[in-house]
Amino acid sequence: MRSYKEVFSELKGAALIPFFVIGDPDFDTSVTTVKRAIDSGADILELGIPFSDPIADGPTIQKADIRAQQAGINMQRALAFIRQIKQYRDIPIGLLMYYNLVYQYGPEKFFREFHEAGVNSVLVADLNIDDADEIFAPARQAGLDTVFMVTPNTSQERMKQIASKTTGFIYAVSLLGVTGSREELSDTVNGLVKKMKALANVPVCVGFGISKPEHAAVLAQGGADGVIIGSKIVSIIEENLDSHEKIYSNIRVFVKEVKAAIAK
Amino acid sequence: MKYKGKFGEYGGFYVPEVLMPALEELEEAFYKYYQDKEFVTQLNKLLGDYAGRPTPLYYAARFSERLGLKVFLKREDLLHGGAHKVNNTLGQGLLAKFMGKTKLIAETGAGQHGLATAMIGALFGFDTKIFMGTTDIERQSVNVHKMKLCGAEVIPVEGGTGTLKDAINDALRYWTANVTDTFYLFGSACGPHPYPTVVRHFQSCIGKETRRQCLEKIGSLPDMVVACVGGGSNAIGIFSGFLGDKDVRLIGVEAGGEGIKTGKHAASLVAGRIGVLHGSKAYLLQDEQGQVLETESVSAGLDYPAVGPEHCLLKDTGRAEYVEADDDDVLDAFELLSKSEGILPALESAHALAYLCSVKESLSPDITAVVNLSGRGDKDVGIVEKYRPVMTK
Numbered sequence: 001m002r003s004y005k006e007v008f009s010e011l012k013g014a015a016l017i018p019f020f021v022i023g024d025p026d027f028d029t030s031v032t033t034v035k036r037a038i039d040s041g042a043d044i045l046e047l048g049i050p051f052s053d054p055i056a057d058g059p060t061i062q063k064a065d066i067r068a069q070q071a072g073i074n075m076q077r078a079l080a081f082i083r084q085i086k087q088y089r090d091i092p093i094g095l096l097m098y099y100n101l102v103y104q105y106g107p108e109k110f111f112r113e114f115h116e117a118g119v120n121s122v123l124v125a126d127l128n129i130d131d132a133d134e135i136f137a138p139a140r141q142a143g144l145d146t147v148f149m150v151t152p153n154t155s156q157e158r159m160k161q162i163a164s165k166t167t168g169f170i171y172a173v174s175l176l177g178v179t180g181s182r183e184e185l186s187d188t189v190n191g192l193v194k195k196m197k198a199l200a201n202v203p204v205c206v207g208f209g210i211s212k213p214e215h216a217a218v219l220a221q222g223g224a225d226g227v228i229i230g231s232k233i234v235s236i237i238e239e240n241l242d243s244h245e246k247i248y249s250n251i252r253v254f255v256k257e258v259k260a261a262i263a264k
Numbered sequence: 265m266k267y268k269g270k271f272g273e274y275g276g277f278y279v280p281e282v283l284m285p286a287l288e289e290l291e292e293a294f295y296k297y298y299q300d301k302e303f304v305t306q307l308n309k310l311l312g313d314y315a316g317r318p319t320p321l322y323y324a325a326r327f328s329e330r331l332g333l334k335v336f337l338k339r340e341d342l343l344h345g346g347a348h349k350v351n352n353t354l355g356q357g358l359l360a361k362f363m364g365k366t367k368l369i370a371e372t373g374a375g376q377h378g379l380a381t382a383m384i385g386a387l388f389g390f391d392t393k394i395f396m397g398t399t400d401i402e403r404q405s406v407n408v409h410k411m412k413l414c415g416a417e418v419i420p421v422e423g424g425t426g427t428l429k430d431a432i433n434d435a436l437r438y439w440t441a442n443v444t445d446t447f448y449l450f451g452s453a454c455g456p457h458p459y460p461t462v463v464r465h466f467q468s469c470i471g472k473e474t475r476r477q478c479l480e481k482i483g484s485l486p487d488m489v490v491a492c493v494g495g496g497s498n499a500i501g502i503f504s505g506f507l508g509d510k511d512v513r514l515i516g517v518e519a520g521g522e523g524i525k526t527g528k529h530a531a532s533l534v535a536g537r538i539g540v541l542h543g544s545k546a547y548l549l550q551d552e553q554g555q556v557l558e559t560e561s562v563s564a565g566l567d568y569p570a571v572g573p574e575h576c577l578l579k580d581t582g583r584a585e586y587v588e589a590d591d592d593d594v595l596d597a598f599e600l601l602s603k604s605e606g607i608l609p610a611l612e613s614a615h616a617l618a619y620l621c622s623v624k625e626s627l628s629p630d631i632t633a634v635v636n637l638s639g640r641g642d643k644d645v646g647i648v649e650k651y652r653p654v655m656t657k
Contacts, residue, residue: 052556053429053541055436056280062423074553099278100540104554126543128281130265151282153444158284176282177441 002090004120004145004168007043008203013264014220017205018255019046019096019230021064022081023073024237029244030068031084033237033251038085040252041259044092045085046207046228049078051098056125058180060231063238075105079117086118094121094147094168099135107135111142121145121168129161136165149173150196152188163200169226170200173208174219181211181231190222197223213261220262227262265291269457272580274573277456279543283436286443291458293363298465307358314387315343315350317469321477321634326604331624336486337607337637338474338502347610347639348470348498349380353449355466357384360447367446368392371435373400373428373494374565374612375407376639377451382416392416395435399426400564406643425558428494428568432542452495453572456543460572464500471505474634482632488513491636492615493533493586494566496575498638503584513585516575517615519561520588530559532571533579533586541570547579562591562647563611565639589618595652597621598641610639611647 007015018037023030034045050065050073057065073081082093095114102110102124111122121144124135129148139146145168150159153176162170174189175182189206196204205226206219216227236254240246265288269275277287297303311317319339328335340348353370360368368390372378378394385392394411398420401408411418419438424430432455439448453463478486489506491499493516506512521529529535532547539548541556549557549569561567578584589597594611597618602608609617616635627633641648 051554052424053433055433055542056440058437069555100548100550100554100556103540104550104552125280126278126540128277128279128284130284131276131278149281151280153285154281155285158281162281173282175441176443178437 001118002092004044004092007092008225011043014224014262015043015205015226016041016255016259016262017044017046017226017228018042018233019048019228020233021048021050021061021068022078023050023068023071024064024234025067025241026071027073027077027081029247031081033247034085035088036248036252037255038089038091040255042091042255044094044226046094046096046230047082049073049075049095049097049101051101054098056178058178058231060181060234060238061179064234079113082114082117082119092120093118094123095119096123096125099124099126102135107138111139111144115142115144119144121147123147123149123171129158129165132165147171150192152176152186152192159196159199166200166202169203169205170196171228172196172204172206174206175209177208179208179231181235182209185209185215185218189219193222193224213257216258217261227258229258265457266295267291267457269461271460271573271577274545274576275457275460276545277543278540278545279456280440282440283443286439287456287458293359294458294462297359297362303358303362307355310354310358311351311469315354317343318473319343321474321481324605327601330600330604331620332629333624333627333631333633335620336632336634338470338634339637340470340498341610341613341637341640345376345380345383346642347376347380348467348501349377349451350383351469351501352451352463352466352497353377353380353384356449356462357388360390360449361388363447365445365447366390367442368449369395369435369438369446370449370451371395371428371431372451373431373567374563374643375400375404375411376565378418379407379410381449382411382414385416386414394418395421395431395438397421397426397428397430400428400431403647404564404643427559427564429556436542451497453497453500453574454495454542454544454546454570460544460574463497464504464574467497467501468504470498470501470636471503474502475505478634485509485512486632486634488515488631488633490515490517490616490619490633492566492612492638493518493571493575494530494568494612496572498636500572500574502636503578507583514578514583515619516584516586517619518586518588519563519566519615520590521560523590524588528560529588530561530567530569531588532569533575534588544570544573546570546573546576562594562651563615565610565612566615587619589615589622593618593622595648598648599652608641609637610641611644613638
């Protein structure tokens with residue numbers, strides 16, 4: 001199974017990491033959409049399992065969660081989804097989700113089964129490092145990387161703690177706020193990346209608010225090791241619900257544009 | 265964080281990293297000020313002159329006669345704003361002032377916490393935003409107008425069923441983006457640490473007063489203390505005064521909605537299992553996979569799928585008992601108190617009355633029960649008319 005380490009050491013530019021909600025707008029369309037993103041240059045995938053109360057997400061991903069839930073996505077379907085993607089391509093996958101789903105499934109069983117299906121890491125949006133003990137040991141035991149977030153208001157002291165507990169990569173949140181496309185890139189993000197890179201010995205990837213190839217280019221030039229694009233990707237699905245072909249072609253075009261913008 | 269914020273295995277602070285600095289700041293400020301002489305003096309003055317404490321402990325003779333036991337009502341409904349919520353908003357509002365904050369946000373279900381926040385927003389000159397679900401805005405429109413009259417902005421929340429849970433979701437999202445200068449004035453004894461502890465502290469005046477008044481008026485402690493439980497702030501407030509009195513039964517009454525069997529209710533302690541929502545581990549109404557269920561109750565203030573962590577511990581240890589009352593019985597109790605005493609209870613508080621009505625036959629006539637009448641029912645007249653047209657005709 002391909003690791004984050006392999007991807008980052010082989011890449012010349014920054015890694016392109018699109019985010020999808022598993023099963024948005026339905027299982028089969030979602031599988032094809034993700035495959036098109038892989039074909040177009042995605043280096044790593046971030047996948048979300050839909051939750052009823054996604055407090056870290058803005059309206060775009062909230063609606064995707066509802067579509068996926070209505071399409072019947074549950075843990076079993078999510079496992080099947082990941083297996084299908086891994087059969088198509090051995091690409092590293094990070095899950096981004098909420099704690100109650102992990103807790104109800106049982107952390108040990110959850111990490112074991114999703115690792116077996118091909119997942120490299122699990123980032124739990126509503127678990128910060130202080131409460132992370134509940135997942136840390138079972139995740140490591142299952143062979144998963146533990147990815148944590150840093151935000152623009154994280155203190156130096158907490159940054160150090162986060163750096164010491166993180167494997168795989170650090171998820172740097174570009175702004176104060178929930179997920180969602182923004183017109184402008186936050187002007188403090190490059191400083192955050194620089195500060196974090198000085199403390200961590202794993203790559204630092206940036207997410208939240210990134211909606212344009214130009215944003216990605218600025219981040220890559222500023223030293224980010226990867227660029228995570230969620231709401232913009234999900235909005236391409238949302239805007240083309242009447243035509244799945246348009247979803248596939250627009251995702252392909254957008255991913256290629258971003259890839260070109262961050263390649264060295 | 266200095267403390268873990270755990271009540272047994274419940275509570276904690278299951279929140280995204282971005283909210284941690286604000287929760288740490290709140291925890292630090294709370295422990296710095298809650299026993300500070302200047303803070304306590306100012307708060308007590310406000311609780312007296314502005315809110316109207318102490319509230320009476322009233323012997324409801326005619327209601328008691330109908331039930332065949334002795335019922336005392338702790339009249340939190342007489343407080344300014346019409347509910348116990350002002351105890352907490354004055355406390356947290358003063359804390360915000362001591363911290364130098366100028367912007368407040370709050371969630372609200374029935375609008376009582378929103379109103380109590382809007383009131384102190386005006387009192388302290390804060391810029392106040394209240395998040396409220398669209399369903400609740402419709403069914404509690406009087407409170408919406410009151411909040412606006414106090415100068416607060418009411419932000420409608422459309423997600424989910426447009427009730428309390430959705431309002432909290434959006435308030436948390438807003439806080440995430442404005443966390444550096446905004447104080448989140450949480451209304452119930454749930455959510456992430458330190459809120460359950462902070463809210464319990466500011467509501468504990470109910471329990472302290474009630475215990476003292478019982479000794480003065482009855483000459484002994486009551487046999488039972490009954491309170492409604494949504495998130496659980498009025499209940500933990502009154503229970504906290506009696507936790508050490510092992511002979512006093514503590515009974516929390518949750519929203520039974522259309523009945524537990526129908527699945528249309530909001531009784532998380534009675535029918536939920538442990539989960540994590542809104543930063544706290546607690547009994548939660550959820551499906552097999554952990555998706556949070558939609559709740560239903562005639563009372564907007566109890567329409568919430570989780571519950572405060574301390575109640576979860578009190579349930580597990582058996583120190584408090586938790587039961588539910590169905591909408592129909594609640595409306596009967598609302599009518600009975602109105603007709604027998606001329607006191608319109610909030611539909612939330614009517615759950616506690618409904619419980620007593622349902623067990624009256626099994627209780628001996630010399631039993632003394634204290635009911636926390638946490639709010640008044642003016643806001644609910646429209647709802648009662650809709651469900652029971654005959655009652656107001």
